[in-house]
Amino acid sequence: MITQAPIQMVDLKTQYLRLKTDIDEAMQQVLLNGDFINGSFVRQFQQDLAAFLDVERVVTCANGTDALQLAMMALDLKPGDEVIVPAFTYVATAEVIALLGLTPVWADVDPDTFNLTAENVQAVLTPRTKAIVPVHLFGQCADMEPLLHLASANGLAIIEDTAQAIGSIYRFADGTERMAGTIGDIGCTSFFPSKNLGCYGDGGALMTNDTGLGERLRIVANHGQRQKYIHERVGVNSRLDTLQAAVLSVKLPHLPDFSRRRQEAAARYDEWLGNVPGLRIPVRAAASTHVFHQYTLKVEGDQRDALKSHLQQAGIPAMVYYPMAMHQQPAYRRDEYPAGSFPVSEALCRQVLSLPMHTEMDEAEQEYIAAKVIEFFNAE
CATH class of the missing domain: 3.40.640.10 (Type I PLP-dependent aspartate aminotransferase-like (Major domain))
Structure with a gap:
């Protein structure tokens, strides 16, 4: 709850x-x-x-x-x-x-x-x-x-x-x-x-x-x-x-403990969200530990913004880091970098969604967040 x-x-x-x-x-x-x-x-x-x-x-x-x-x-x-x-x-x-x-x-x-x-x-x-x-x-x-x-x-x-x-x-x-x-x-x-x-x-x-x-x-x-x-x-x-x-x-x-707490919170999200169709949990690089400044999902198709709205309606903040690739930012736009120049980055800007993540995560709160994510995909 x-x-x-x-x-x-x-x-x-x-x-x-x-x-x-x-x-x-x-x-x-x-x-x-x-x-x-x-x-x-x-x-x-x-x-x-x-x-x-x-x-x-x-x-x-x-x-x-x-x-x-x-x-x-x-x-x-x-x-x-x-x-x-x-x-x-x-x-x-x-x-x-x-x-x-x-x-x-x-x-x-x-x-x-x-x-x-x-x-x-x-x-x-x-x-x-x-x-x-x-x-x-x-x-x-x-x-x-x-x-x-x-x-x-x-x-x-x-x-x-x-x-x-x-x-x-x-x-x-x-x-x-x-x-x-x-x-x-x-x-x-x-x-x-x-x-x-x-x-x-x-x-x-x-x-x-x-x-x-x-x-x-x-x-x-x-x-x-x-x-x-x-x-x-x-x-x-x-x-x-x-x-x-x-x-x-x-x-x-306390930084090692901060990292451990974030990793434990990430593991709980993994357990609940790891097998949700249409959703990809964070990938761990083989050569690096992950200290989870953000817990960032990839949402397939065009459902990211709808999922974000669904979570907001349930009282759950979720953030998009980042909504626009650098070569598409008005201040940095140049003719040699038209849309499609960096397809992975551009796709990520449409797919990524970060869930609440910090050192004081409450397990019941996380379970509620995960349940609301699952609820969205079950309703699709």
């Missing part, structure tokens, strides 16, 4: 109440210390996140979009350079490319995992290509090993967008494991409140195993200065404030 409380896509309040004592204490400490900018919690969180991810350097910043921009600036990409991104992604991935005067080049995605593949990237490579941005969409890594080989053979940088997959683990063919965001040249993440590791405002971070690159990232994020008032590079002002770092410092040790 459905609970009395309204069903939410993400339940941040209940998670906060579970961690309230520690979060309140950490935030109170910031208020008492008055170190709101680059305070002790920022420095400690950077160290703790680097240790958690087993990466050489973490540089925090103001948000995930800034992280992507900082990565491209630190790599010295120049106007006209081409950067390959998925056609099926959130706009931030392409937005910073355009803002820096670079050229976004779209690539289609895998129909099962929704992520970039080396084959699709190879198909759009040109002599002007300088970087690839694999987006680890919905909670699992793109197949990074072939992408690394492709990048190495062509002298390309890899910027991982791991805003939806922090905590996910990628397995190489030889059994080696690496955390999402630590595989390419630079990893970028967001701490937007609804993310798997989220703060209570905006926040972001970059990860790298290249010490020199890590220092460039730090400089670019701080007005291009290493020494105050001496500006070595063109930079920006992008900081994670100390209050948000305090929240993240409390949450970080």
